[in-house]
Amino acid sequence: MITGRFYLVFLKRRYQKKTRLRPFSGPGTFVHGVHPPQRKELSADAPIEIVPAPEKIILPLLQHVGGPCTPLVKPRQEVSFGEMIGRGEAFVSAALHAPVSGIVQKMAVTTLPNGRHLQAIVILTQGEQLEGQELWDQLFGGKWPAKAYQTLAPEKINTAIHAAGIVGLGGAAFPTHVKITPVGEKPIHTLVVNGCECEPYLTTDYRVMVEAPEVVVAGAMLAARAVGVKRTIIGIEDNKLEAVDALRRLAAGAGIKIAVLKTKYPQGSEKHLIKAVLNREVPLGGLPADIGVAITNVATMTAVARAVMRDIPLTHRVISVTGGGIVAPKNLLVPIGIPMGELIEICGGLKKTAARIIAGGPMMGFAFTDLRTPVTKGTSGITVLTHEEVRRVDQSVCVRCGRCVDVCPMNLVPTKLALASRFKDLNLIRRHSIMACFECGSCAYVCPAGLLLVQHIRTGKALLAAERK
Amino acid sequence: MGMTIRTMMRDVLIALAPMVCAAVYFFHWFAVKQLLICVVACLAAEALFTRMRGRKPDLGDLSAVVTGLILGLSLPGTAPWYVGVIAAAVSMGIGKMVFGGLGMNIFNPAMVGRAFVMIAFAGSLAASGYVAIHMDVDIMSRATPLTAHKQMGTVVSLQSLFLGNTNGSLGETSALACLLGGVFLCVRRVASWEIPAGVLASTLVIGGVANLMDLSSQWTVAHHFLGGALLFGAFFIATDPVTSPLTSTGKWIFGIGIGVLIMLLRLFSGYPEGVMFAVLLMNALTPLINRLTIPRPFGGI
Ligand code: SF4
Ligand code: SF4
Numbered sequence: 037m038i039t040g041r042f043y044l045v046f047l048k049r050r051y052q053k054k055t056r057l058r059p060f061s062g063p064g065t066f067v068h069g070v071h072p073p074q075r076k077e078l079s080a081d082a083p084i085e086i087v088p089a090p091e092k093i094i095l096p097l098l099q100h101v102g103g104p105c106t107p108l109v110k111p112r113q114e115v116s117f118g119e120m121i122g123r124g125e126a127f128v129s130a131a132l133h134a135p136v137s138g139i140v141q142k143m144a145v146t147t148l149p150n151g152r153h154l155q156a157i158v159i160l161t162q163g164e165q166l167e168g169q170e171l172w173d174q175l176f177g178g179k180w181p182a183k184a185y186q187t188l189a190p191e192k193i194n195t196a197i198h199a200a201g202i203v204g205l206g207g208a209a210f211p212t213h214v215k216i217t218p219v220g221e222k223p224i225h226t227l228v229v230n231g232c233e234c235e236p237y238l239t240t241d242y243r244v245m246v247e248a249p250e251v252v253v254a255g256a257m258l259a260a261r262a263v264g265v266k267r268t269i270i271g272i273e274d275n276k277l278e279a280v281d282a283l284r285r286l287a288a289g290a291g292i293k294i295a296v297l298k299t300k301y302p303q304g305s306e307k308h309l310i311k312a313v314l315n316r317e318v319p320l321g322g323l324p325a326d327i328g329v330a331i332t333n334v335a336t337m338t339a340v341a342r343a344v345m346r347d348i349p350l351t352h353r354v355i356s357v358t359g360g361g362i363v364a365p366k367n368l369l370v371p372i373g374i375p376m377g378e379l380i381e382i383c384g385g386l387k388k389t390a391a392r393i394i395a396g397g398p399m400m401g402f403a404f405t406d407l408r409t410p411v412t413k414g415t416s417g418i419t420v421l422t423h424e425e426v427r428r429v430d431q432s433v434c435v436r437c438g439r440c441v442d443v444c445p446m447n448l449v450p451t452k453l454a455l456a457s458r459f460k461d462l463n464l465i466r467r468h469s470i471m472a473c474f475e476c477g478s479c480a481y482v483c484p485a486g487l488l489l490v491q492h493i494r495t496g497k498a499l500l501a502a503e504r505k
Numbered sequence: 506m507g508m509t510i511r512t513m514m515r516d517v518l519i520a521l522a523p524m525v526c527a528a529v530y531f532f533h534w535f536a537v538k539q540l541l542i543c544v545v546a547c548l549a550a551e552a553l554f555t556r557m558r559g560r561k562p563d564l565g566d567l568s569a570v571v572t573g574l575i576l577g578l579s580l581p582g583t584a585p586w587y588v589g590v591i592a593a594a595v596s597m598g599i600g601k602m603v604f605g606g607l608g609m610n611i612f613n614p615a616m617v618g619r620a621f622v623m624i625a626f627a628g629s630l631a632a633s634g635y636v637a638i639h640m641d642v643d644i645m646s647r648a649t650p651l652t653a654h655k656q657m658g659t660v661v662s663l664q665s666l667f668l669g670n671t672n673g674s675l676g677e678t679s680a681l682a683c684l685l686g687g688v689f690l691c692v693r694r695v696a697s698w699e700i701p702a703g704v705l706a707s708t709l710v711i712g713g714v715a716n717l718m719d720l721s722s723q724w725t726v727a728h729h730f731l732g733g734a735l736l737f738g739a740f741f742i743a744t745d746p747v748t749s750p751l752t753s754t755g756k757w758i759f760g761i762g763i764g765v766l767i768m769l770l771r772l773f774s775g776y777p778e779g780v781m782f783a784v785l786l787m788n789a790l791t792p793l794i795n796r797l798t799i800p801r802p803f804g805g806i
Binding site for chain 2: 307308311317318319320321322429430432433434435436437438439441442445446447448449451452467468469472482484485486
């Protein structure tokens with residue numbers, strides 16, 4: 037324990053020196069933001085455990101940003117591991133594959149934590165399963181000679197990613213093939229790989245970087261080839277120096293730079309990561325591609341490597357089950373579609389003090405109560421907070437203290453946005469660029485009046501969207 | 506973090522403690538009486554007016570206590586009891602409740618109450634109202650330093666201004682106490698440091714220029730700084746979050762505006778002091794300042 041701490045201090049020194057030498061051109065951080073309690077120690081040192089195939093898998097037809105997929109299977113049909121069971125028809129969409137072998141049941145309707153009701157394919161597990169060590173070896177083990185693939189045509193890589201149904205595993209679940217398709221005249225010059233995991237509590241990206249650095253680097257090399265960039269930078273916050281250490285040599289060998297960034301929420305936001313690493317601002321309402329940047333997350337890179345080099349689609353992901361309300365916090369490799377309640381059981385169940393179960397992390401996640409809710413491609417964790425951990429401030433009124441303004445990473449005036457939304461004042465909403473808000477929750481986190489600013493802003497956005505129609 | 510409205514108000518009360526102590530030390534039972542009257546009257550008025558609006562009064566957020574104390578500290582110890590009561594009632598009623606309660610008001614409630622009694626009871630609150638001869642508190646028999654300077658050209662020593670053994674409103678006399686409490690507020694980030702910084706910087710500049718133009722004057726920029734309600738106003742009245750702008754730029758403009766107005770009033774008007782009017786004027790401009798200082802969104806032009 038003590039030597040571990042010294043080692044960390046040692047690493048920190050080393051990388052701070054490195055940062056001063058500026059291996060990247062950005063300032064290494066962004067303006068505003070907050071420092072919520074990290075609590076990563078709960079699960080940071082728990083090696084990824086492999087969860088056996090559950091009895092039943094529930095796969096909503098829309099687990100990503102974009103159009104839903106069309107089911108390709110009928111009830112009572114047999115499916116085997118990795119078989120495509122849903123096709124994404126639209127360009128912005130992603131295919132769905134069976135994470136287990138089994139029999140398709142009747143379609144069901146399931147409600148995701150974000151409140152969407154969706155049709156879902158249900159598979160009853162049956163027969164021989166790819167499980168345990170064997171599964172790990174397939175997904176993360178063995179050698180990943182990405183150099184051998186550098187002759188592959190970029191289109192080939194892209195097709196493989198598209199076919200594998202890969203979406204951003206950091207939480208936003210944006211289809212990856214769209215992100216790394218070069219768009220028209222805008223040349224992409226840099227690929228930024230997001231290893232920040234700035235959301236408190238969660239440690240999935242961290243564990244993936246520590247336990248499977250080779251796969252991350254292989255995926256990054258392939259993605260770089262797909263977009264046709266020379267420069268790749270992996271951004272990691274300085275509270276994850278062990279991950280930096282695990283990746284460093286491999287990355288150097290592949291010509292990939294690592295940017296060690298200051299730990300601050302929301303450093304993992306695309307726009308703020310680009311700001312920190314490259315000192316460029318994505319224009320308001322624009323995309324990273326507008327300034328020549330493609331950006332994707334580290335865990336997504338492992339899915340890319342797997343799809344291109346081993347022809348395995350996105351069927352599993354790593355998630356953290358953590359928080360003060362969980363008996364034994366863990367990081368788990370789980371089949372997508374497993375009910376979240378089963379994962380909580382695997383981690384010893386809920387403590388008596390558990391107060392709130394959240395899909396994702398405490399800042400941007402969604403609270404839910406139905407334990408049958410399935411893990412989707414974008415679920416990065418389950419966080420169970422105790423009464424003490426839930427920041428409980430009695431709601432009163434805005435005293436216009438300006439704290440929310442001082443922390444908003446998008447430089448907005450959250451109190452005005454919330455006020456305008458509550459009073460349905462569309463002019464005021466428009467004047468304050470409400471659409472720039474990406475609901476990071478920093479404003480609500482600091483508000484001394486305990487106002488539910490993000491909820492109000494969401495209603496305001498819905499109002500504006502309704503009016504535009 | 507973990508700051509709530511209640512803890513903010515509690516911090517303000519802690520920060521006001523040095524001034525309350527100084528007031529009691531210098532003005533004895535005059536201070537005790539005035540402060541008690543104002544606080545109790547504010548609490549009662551808040552309870553009464555909230556009930557009249559059909560809500561359950563919530564005195565637990567301590568905001569009425571803060572308003573009461575600030576109001577009391579901005580009045581002279583000599584003011585008769587009904588002045589405190591009426592000022593409190595106007596503060597809570599017209600200053601706060603007609604706008605819809607905490608968070609909705611445009612003007613600093615304590616200053617609204619004070620402005621009202623200053624006009625209604627000119628006798629008790631004009632310069633001469635501060636002076637009470639034949640009292641057992643010696644300093645109260647003197648004119649306030651600013652009045653003395655304006656009317657008679659006499660100059661109080663900087664040391665007295667700093668420590669507070671001069672006549673004046675209860676909370677304003679001791680620059681030391683104001684600084685102690687004010688710095689505490691800024692360090693706790695309950696008050697935005699930009700506002701007092703703006704006030705002090707602009708006073709310094711204007712006072713400095715006035716000083717340079719009239720080198721023979723005994724009343725220097727340092728006297729402007731330490732005398733009167735400048736520090737009390739900069740740290741405790743102007744920083745009321747509800748009635749000051751939201752953004753950092755806005756807070757600078759607000760602070761500088763107050764400083765400029767104070768100095769203009771002090772130098773060119775018939776009144777010896779200008780803090781109250783300066784704050785009220787800038788309060789009125791706050792919505793406009795907010796509108797003009799909408800920050801540039803990240804990635805915007
Ligand atoms: S932080 Fe809360 S109380 Fe302060 S201005 Fe923003 S919304 Fe109002
Ligand atoms: S307004 Fe939106 S972007 Fe700004 S802090 Fe609040 S949630 Fe985050």
